[in-house]
Amino acid sequence: MTAALPDRLTVGVEEEFLLLDPGTGENIPVAEKVLAGLPEPIRRRSRREFRPSMVELVTDVCTEAGELTGQLLANRRAGAETASAAGAALTPAGATPVAERFPEPADDPRFRAITGHYGPIAGDPSVCGCHVHVGVPDEELAVRVCTRLRGDLPVIQALAANSPVFEGADTGCASWRCVQLDRWPSLGAWPHLESASDYRRTVDALIASGAMMDDTMVLWWARPSASFPTVEVRIADVCPRAADTVLVAALIRGLVDTAARAAADGRSAPELPDALVGAAHWNAARTGLDGTLLDPVTGRARPAWDAVAELVDRIGPALRRHGDLDLVTAGLDRVRREGTGAARQRRLLAATGLPGTLARLAAEATD
Template sequence: MTRTLGVEEEFLLLDPDTGENAPLAEKVFAGLPGELHARHRREFRHSMVEMVTDVCTTLDELRDQLLTARRETAAAARATGADLVAIGATPLAEPFREPADDARFRRIVGHYGPIAQDPAVCGCHVHVGVPSPELAVEVCTRLRGRLPVLQALAANSPFFDGAETGYASWRSIQLLRWPTMGAWPHFRSAAEYDATVRTMIASGEMMDESMMFWYSRPSANFPTVEIRVADVCLTADDTVLIAALARGMVDTAAREAQEGLPVPGIPDVLLHSAHWNAAHDGVDGTLLDPVAGRARPAWELIGETVDWVTPSLREHGDLDVVTAGLDRVRREGTGATRQRRLLGGSGSVAALLGDLAAATVAG
């Protein structure tokens, strides 16, 4: 069975002179060519642009759509005087923090207060086709201990307020102020999931089902599992790697569910620690293995994860792309590592943002 893929990427619009977030999203959307106009989404902030792919079956198709969207949107941004930058967190400052002109966005600000006025952050969400809600819930439960590896590989937000944060993914840390942000709970059925979501909405913690921000979830709009743990990736090739691994993970978890294999029990506190570890270190140190309950060299755990999904990668024709992508990350580092390397050469966060804008549209 070939599982479909779709990707949502969020980007920042930055002033090329000051490096600050530029509230120009509506002008950028107006400048998109017709064939791309249907693939943009209004985001929470005027300084954010979200572009989505169509439903894809191959990584070549996905890469072509990602690159086209990035390049055409970057050209539209330049026409407004802004740079399109694939970076997970606001690097310098965001003076204008009002939500985009949308009634629901204004309700969110009214309900959640200062949390909704934190500086903008940008993620990469991968949708993988799963035909039934019951299977989607079981897949999410089986992926609980696997997603910190994906989070570490996608880390791309080491800077905030013009300075080094000490985290590979500051976006991951900033987002923890939101209710329901974090690892998917251990649900045993779709009925248990549905009942829990209704109760959380009744409490006021969530305004509606779309405010459920767990790192994986059954999509409310499509027959997919949505993996939401990744920062927006610096390059399209980085995104393709994350999407291929996400598809492999979802497909492997679905097969294990259909075979009735046992689901490991993972204490929530260890899962939280594993995600914190991934956000802090990326792949440049250790990662906590929440199943074994011990820290391990990051690349050892990555290699074990790849072994787990290799049959699925091979079946989908993705294995060579994943192998080459991981080799590249071992040589060059994650987006966070590459940003830090650029900072060492430029001396300031503002000075490296032009290089990040170039990397955003690179082949």
Template sequence: MSLTEVSPAGAAEVFARRTPTVGVEEEFLLLDPDSWLNVPLSAAARAALPPAVRERSRAEFRRSMLEMVSPVCSDLPQLRRHLLENRSAAADAAAAVGARLVAVAATPVGEPDRRVADTARYHAIARHYGPIAHDPALCGCHVHVGVPDRELAIQVCNGLRPWLPVVQALTANSPFHDGADTGHASWRSIALERWPSLGPSPYLESARDYERTVDELVATGAMLDASLVLWWARPSSRYPTVEVRVSDVCPTADDAVLVAALVRALVATVAADVAAGRPAPRLPDHLLRAAHWNAAHSGLDGTLTDLRSRTARPAWELVDDLVTTVGAALDRHGDRAVVTEGLARLRTHGTGATRQRRAHAREAGLSGALAGLATATTSG
């Protein structure tokens, strides 16, 4: 039976008997190795990739960005292997054209050339949104989890909303902008608030409600077209997946694998709630946005908003709650050990933002911190 022929609850029951597939899209910056300014060399770097790896690269909105995409994976060791292959090949290609590949989520120093990539679509976006389309480049990590039923995907996105600020805090990796510390752990998240079609997804009743909402946003001009649904979680427009877009690009491949494991477990846990008839909480938009702002500001180095109790709590307490919530799914997928090890690493070394700040202080400057981050980009 096709999942599309049953209710969301019925689709969720079928889904619960499977281990969902997972894939990751990672965006990287190309930086000058001396000045650490962004350099518009993405086309040249893509051309320098080996042909087999070039198929896993994508042209991005900005000429200083290089996106690498994993294949669809069934387990985390497979995903890790592909991410390391992608990063290594992309770093070699960047070096061949005189740049460094750096897994950092916001332009740390500056971007002299802010032209968008030369495609009709990107030029249309730039005309429609004006100056915000020429903000310095920002890089994310997008996790896709296979959910082959559209109605179930909508309900899953509803259920993810209370937990995505915690995922955002775990992945904060962009404290610097314009050569200075912004005071935020994820400047990428703060800068993206200027775009009208980004941020937490609205609570939606059904796939028809999703389509109606998107049509209304296109009609108002907030979205140029239906493909610009860029919410933190959405049914993918290209694949039978739920796509979670809240994360900064991660400093290392192992950090990205940790995020993928948690997101996959969250999707499976929410689907189990749908199968059991437990509705997702309807959270006030102002509180949800506040929770995301707090996550972007503090990362794991302060408090986060517990959207269940509507109180501020120590960040690591909410991380522990997240792991407890998705524990059954982690065990079912065989991912418990990866998550335990990954979170222990974060407790010891901090988020990407914390690591950058420590390196900045230790190296007495941003250049040393970025050099270290470039080296970490291709590490496990």
């Protein structure tokens, strides 16, 4: 039996950042120096990543959006300061913008095992995401929530797209990170699963087949966290500014809250065709909010901002309960005026070239 839901769900965020040479824009392997220089408690919460040219900065568990904003800004400012001392720029870009000259994994037995198991795709250049954790009482409910999120996450993906540039060129995609990560097994849309036992059977089969190294390599866009009593949503690129991250986190908390209450009430999740869900994610990665998005529920394309408006209206009660509605409304108004991270990167690229774009991204990281 699932425990009762609290009125307000907790939220926490993990943000991955590139460490770039301020002169060349190339990824540089100074993560250990950056992490060692962080003040407590930020250092205790933060983690090394798969590549030594990346760091992951992590918040504590939060309830209020203001608290989350403060922790994100503190993390980013401390990270930028210690990165600068190590000769790097802490940069919130979702994909490697220039080059990864040192493709070896960080010096860690697990990372070496991943490289051995997955072969050439483990050598792909670094990508950075924003992972939002929302507290739920148990794994049974977390599985049902993830299934209910299948049709909604392409909208979040489009909103959070922030990786149009890869290895020196505009890819034509809003989220190259999502395109690149599609090469990995057990990464992509969460499958339609109805119970924790379904989830465990599926994971066990993937491990037994060799497609997945172990259960920590469940890397679907949503998943029950392997470490915390949360639903972890992994779809977003790392966001340019802390305010963008808070907007994404508030929307995801609203979605999880809405899905959890529907599941707790015994309402079944719609069975969406995998082909349509996959196509909706590809569409979102390709265009962001500049155009139409495929609705996997109806199978039809619609203007991207209509999809955003429908999502916000549907989760409105959850946003109000958490005190996030005004924040979300103002944040979406800002994105509509200024564009997504991907759209803004493209404008900067046209106006200032790649060096100017990367310098602006690094400067905005601490705004």
